[in-house]
Amino acid sequence: MSPPLPAHPFANDLVQFLGSALLMSAFAMLALRRMTSLVRIFALQGVLLTLSTLAVAILSAETHLLFSAIFTFAFKVVLLPAILFRLLNRLRIQGEVEVLVNVPSTMVLGLAIAVFSFTLAGPISELASTVSKGLIGVGLASLLLSFLMMISRRKALTQVIGFLGMENALFFSAINATYGMPMVVELGVAFDVLVGTFVFGIFFFQIRETFESLDLKHMDTTSME
Amino acid sequence: MDVGDLSLPSAILVEGVQIVLALLAAPILSGWIGFCRSVLSNRSPAGILQPWRDLVRLFRKETIVPEGTSFLFRVVPFLVFAALLSCVLFVPALVTDPPLAPVADAVVLVGLFSLARMLMAFGAMDAGTPFGDLGGRREMMVGFLAEPATLMILFTASLWSRSTALPAILHSLLGASAPFHPSLLFALLAFILVLLAENGRLPIDNPSTHLELTMIHEAMLLEYSGPLLAMMEWGSQIKLLLYLLIGTDFFFPAGLPASLSPGSLGAGLLFLSAKLLVAGAGIALIETLFAKLRIFRVPEFTALAYLLATMGFLIHFVLEV
Numbered sequence: 001m002s003p004p005l006p007a008h009p010f011a012n013d014l015v016q017f018l019g020s021a022l023l024m025s026a027f028a029m030l031a032l033r034r035m036t037s038l039v040r041i042f043a044l045q046g047v048l049l050t051l052s053t054l055a056v057a058i059l060s061a062e063t064h065l066l067f068s069a070i071f072t073f074a075f076k077v078v079l080l081p082a083i084l085f086r087l088l089n090r091l092r093i094q095g096e097v098e099v100l101v102n103v104p105s106t107m108v109l110g111l112a113i114a115v116f117s118f119t120l121a122g123p124i125s126e127l128a129s130t131v132s133k134g135l136i137g138v139g140l141a142s143l144l145l146s147f148l149m150m151i152s153r154r155k156a157l158t159q160v161i162g163f164l165g166m167e168n169a170l171f172f173s174a175i176n177a178t179y180g181m182p183m184v185v186e187l188g189v190a191f192d193v194l195v196g197t198f199v200f201g202i203f204f205f206q207i208r209e210t211f212e213s214l215d216l217k218h219m220d221t222t223s224m225e
Numbered sequence: 226m227d228v229g230d231l232s233l234p235s236a237i238l239v240e241g242v243q244i245v246l247a248l249l250a251a252p253i254l255s256g257w258i259g260f261c262r263s264v265l266s267n268r269s270p271a272g273i274l275q276p277w278r279d280l281v282r283l284f285r286k287e288t289i290v291p292e293g294t295s296f297l298f299r300v301v302p303f304l305v306f307a308a309l310l311s312c313v314l315f316v317p318a319l320v321t322d323p324p325l326a327p328v329a330d331a332v333v334l335v336g337l338f339s340l341a342r343m344l345m346a347f348g349a350m351d352a353g354t355p356f357g358d359l360g361g362r363r364e365m366m367v368g369f370l371a372e373p374a375t376l377m378i379l380f381t382a383s384l385w386s387r388s389t390a391l392p393a394i395l396h397s398l399l400g401a402s403a404p405f406h407p408s409l410l411f412a413l414l415a416f417i418l419v420l421l422a423e424n425g426r427l428p429i430d431n432p433s434t435h436l437e438l439t440m441i442h443e444a445m446l447l448e449y450s451g452p453l454l455a456m457m458e459w460g461s462q463i464k465l466l467l468y469l470l471i472g473t474d475f476f477f478p479a480g481l482p483a484s485l486s487p488g489s490l491g492a493g494l495l496f497l498s499a500k501l502l503v504a505g506a507g508i509a510l511i512e513t514l515f516a517k518l519r520i521f522r523v524p525e526f527t528a529l530a531y532l533l534a535t536m537g538f539l540i541h542f543v544l545e546v
Binding site: 027114118 | 407410411414536537544
């Protein structure tokens with residue numbers, strides 16, 4: 001598949017701009033301390049993802065990406081944030097995120113991760129034939145940053161948001177590296193994530209009932225009896 | 226157009242106009258921010274000219290110097306004011322190339338800002354009161370944490386022109402074809418954080434506080450009164466104006482006049498005032514929405530600024546080369 005020429009000279013810049021905004025939102029997730037702002041940032045990531053999918057769809061003239069953009073909007077901007085906000089209300093979670101490593105060190109670590117993934121993605125993006133190949137590194141960096149958020153936070157809900165952020169970054173990389181996965185795969189992943197969030201939601205209540213807290217450190221000390 | 230080749234009298238005229246405008250506009254800008262803050266928090270605003278009224282009132286008072294202070298205490302306000310006012314000569318505001326711009330690049334500008342801050346801390350410590358000492362130390366801490374981020378922002382913006390001279394940066398940004406610069410998006414966010422930290426605005430320091438224990442900037446000025454206090458306040462207002470000017474130069478350079486004709490200068494002035502008014506309203510909005518951070522959260526805030534600026538720097542090489 002040969003890459004079609006960019007439809008508009010600014011379109012490629014637009015995709016890159018949206019990609020950087022996505023990376024920035026991954027950093028914002030690392031830096032923010034309030035639960036509700038985390039969910040809002042997640043919804044913002046969904047908006048950015050929708051916009052960049054739309055832009056790539058128009059750039060590459062691949063119609064299936066348009067549907068992809070619509071699904072992204074429905075799932076990641078409307079449905080999942082609504083579920084997460086509902087969970088926050090039902091679990092009466094307010095206030096601040098508890099961190100394992102303090103925030104400035106996490107952010108410096110995040111910077112190192114970004115440098116690492118840019119270096120790693122350099123040779124890979126040389127091989128890609130899509131219009132926005134420089135963005136593979138950006139997608140990889142966002143993925144690893146969400147992963148870092150997952151492992152440096154204590155509470156179960158923050159870890160789920162980290163997981164969803166990872167999925168966002170993965171989707172973004174897939175679109176920019178190969179113009180998206182086949183529709184079936186994308187739909188499957190989207191439903192998986194949705195069902196996963198439901199299951200996590202039920203799980204949270206179970207965890208809280210058993211340990212009277214959502215802090216996952218209690219799970220380390222449970223013995224198998 | 227190159228304003229750098231002006232004859233001496235017109236060069237002096239351009240710089241003179243720039244200085245006079247900055248002197249007049251800096252208190253008005255602070256007044257505008259105060260006005261927006263009052264409106265946003267449902268109080269009746271004091272009017273845009275309130276800082277000017279305060280300055281005039283302070284200049285009319287007699288100078289009282291506390292006992293036990295050295296000459297440093299009296300000299301500091303003049304030095305601070307001079308250091309900040311000299312920055313006005315280098316920062317492109319009305320024209321893209323102020324005639325004195327080749328004298329100093331962005332790094333010198335950051336140096337002058339830290340010179341002013343250091344002198345201010347000396348003045349505060351000279352009086353020997355605990356609160357002045359505390360304010361001076363805190364100000365130095367915030368400055369030392371914010372400075373790396375400031376420099377990274379300047380370097381990110383200068384990657385386009387391969388030069389740290391402000392007019393060169395401005396020309397390369399004005400001449401760039403693409404309207405979206407991913408690296409500048411990062412730098413802009415970092416710049417907003419640095420602007421708030423360096424000018425003692427709300428998430429870091431409350432400019433209108435009366436509680437000595439939480440003060441940073443105000444604590445340094447506690448011993449000053451009358452004309453000396455007015456010089457310090459005016460200097461800080463000029464510093465805020467300078468930061469906003471640098472911000473508009475780097476991130477929203479559109480509308481700077483391309484020639485020295487009165488018509489385009491008038492249009493440039495109009496554009497500039499509009500940009501400053503919007504930026505001032507933005508600062509007021511941020512100050513209304515956010516509460517003051519604990520002092521031990523400041524490193525986190527500035528670490529975020531540094532990180533964003535460095536990311537912008539890296540993104541330039543990944544996406545824009």
